[in-house]
Amino acid sequence: MTASVRTIVAVAVLLASALLLSACGDAPKEERAESGGGAAGRETASAEAPADAYKAGEPTFVTIGTGGISGVYYPAGGAIANMVNLKRDKYNIRATVEATGGSVFNINAVIAGDLQFGIAQADRQFQAVHGIAEWQERGPQKKLRAVFSLHPETVTLVAGEDTGIRDIRDLKDRRVNIGNPGSGQHQNSLDALNAAGLDLGDIQAVEVKATEAIEMLEAGTLDAFFYTVGHPSAAILKIARGKRKVRIVPIVGVDTLFVLHPYYVPSSINMHYYPGAADAGTAVESFGVKATLVTSSDVPASIVYAVTREVFENLEAFKAQQPAFAGLTKMGMLQGLSAPIHQGAARYYREAGLE
Ligand code: GLU
Numbered sequence: 001m002t003a004s005v006r007t008i009v010a011v012a013v014l015l016a017s018a019l020l021l022s023a024c025g026d027a028p029k030e031e032r033a034e035s036g037g038g039a040a041g042r043e044t045a046s047a048e049a050p051a052d053a054y055k056a057g058e059p060t061f062v063t064i065g066t067g068g069i070s071g072v073y074y075p076a077g078g079a080i081a082n083m084v085n086l087k088r089d090k091y092n093i094r095a096t097v098e099a100t101g102g103s104v105f106n107i108n109a110v111i112a113g114d115l116q117f118g119i120a121q122a123d124r125q126f127q128a129v130h131g132i133a134e135w136q137e138r139g140p141q142k143k144l145r146a147v148f149s150l151h152p153e154t155v156t157l158v159a160g161e162d163t164g165i166r167d168i169r170d171l172k173d174r175r176v177n178i179g180n181p182g183s184g185q186h187q188n189s190l191d192a193l194n195a196a197g198l199d200l201g202d203i204q205a206v207e208v209k210a211t212e213a214i215e216m217l218e219a220g221t222l223d224a225f226f227y228t229v230g231h232p233s234a235a236i237l238k239i240a241r242g243k244r245k246v247r248i249v250p251i252v253g254v255d256t257l258f259v260l261h262p263y264y265v266p267s268s269i270n271m272h273y274y275p276g277a278a279d280a281g282t283a284v285e286s287f288g289v290k291a292t293l294v295t296s297s298d299v300p301a302s303i304v305y306a307v308t309r310e311v312f313e314n315l316e317a318f319k320a321q322q323p324a325f326a327g328l329t330k331m332g333m334l335q336g337l338s339a340p341i342h343q344g345a346a347r348y349y350r351e352a353g354l355e
Contacts, residue, residue: 101182304344
């Protein structure tokens with residue numbers, strides 16, 4: 001992304017946040033786009049800290065790891081932060097968001113204590129807990145805790161219309177972005193290729209962030225990219241309206257995916273969201289996962305309780321901040337979690353009768 005495009009996107013995100021927050025009655029004074037933050041909010045208290053131990057005096061800073069600024073995780077993290085910051089007088093918590101490389105980065109940063117919360121795909125949560133995929137060598141990640149799940153995400157394959165790519169099998173010998181290594185889509189694209197009978201050696205694989213892939217596709221230096229993202233997505237809308245015509249390509253005939261990987265479910269993309277894309281009918285079939293919020297057992301229960309409570313008790317205001325949240329329900333937000341539920345969240349679920 002060029003500096004000027006990045007500035008325009010950042011300004012648009014900030015304007016959207018300000019508009020949404022004025023609807024919620026407060027302003028996001030603590031939100032910031034990118035920082036190493038989080039250290040100030042790291043506490044040595046264990047998960048045994050009492051859930052109502054709110055401190056007077058110095059605020060507690062918590063940082064939520066998201067994804068690239070043009071994805072859905074970034075505004076989704078902002079929406080969570082907003083709900084908590086609206087109650088700063090009650091909890092004395094200041095929540096901020098950080099743009100990151102995505103799911104795998106967030107899980108690792110949360111476990112390391114560099115971030116207090118992170119948004120991560122449900123499949124990546126499962127893999128970290130069970131010590132598979134990126135966590136094969138380090139083994140099961142025992143500190144990882146689930147808080148709640150968020151919007152569904154679909155593995156989205158976008159190709160230049162002029163490439164003639166109409167099926168995932170047409171990616172053979174093409175320049176294809178499979179995602180940066182810290183992203184959720186990195187493994188999803190490999191799984192999709194394998195299920196379609198292709199492997200990495202069959203394509204010219206590129207491993208850049210989604211924002212960069214969009215620029216490369218527009219510039220003609222990439223034929224297609226994978227992006228596991230919620231819909232509607234501002235990034236997909238942008239490229240669908242861009243100067244190079246694009247097509248969202250179905251990922252079908254990949255049934256072994258669902259046999260080999262229990263966390264994948266069939267999913268489809270509503271093409272009404274993307275009127276500029278090549279005509280692909282009303283929906284494009286693919287597969288997907290859920291986005292989830294994760295934390296560490298080292299984060300005090302009082303903080304996780306506050307975050308969970310404010311999102312659940314104000315669910316309609318929360319959903320209004322992000323179009324991809326439209327289908328969220330309280331019960332649905334307890335599904336797709338494979339790590340143990342953090343005890344701060346569990347306390348709220350018990351109180352609310354959601355268990
Ligand atoms: N699912 C992507 C990932 O885990 C991020 C998508 C987004 O930013 O909305 O890396």
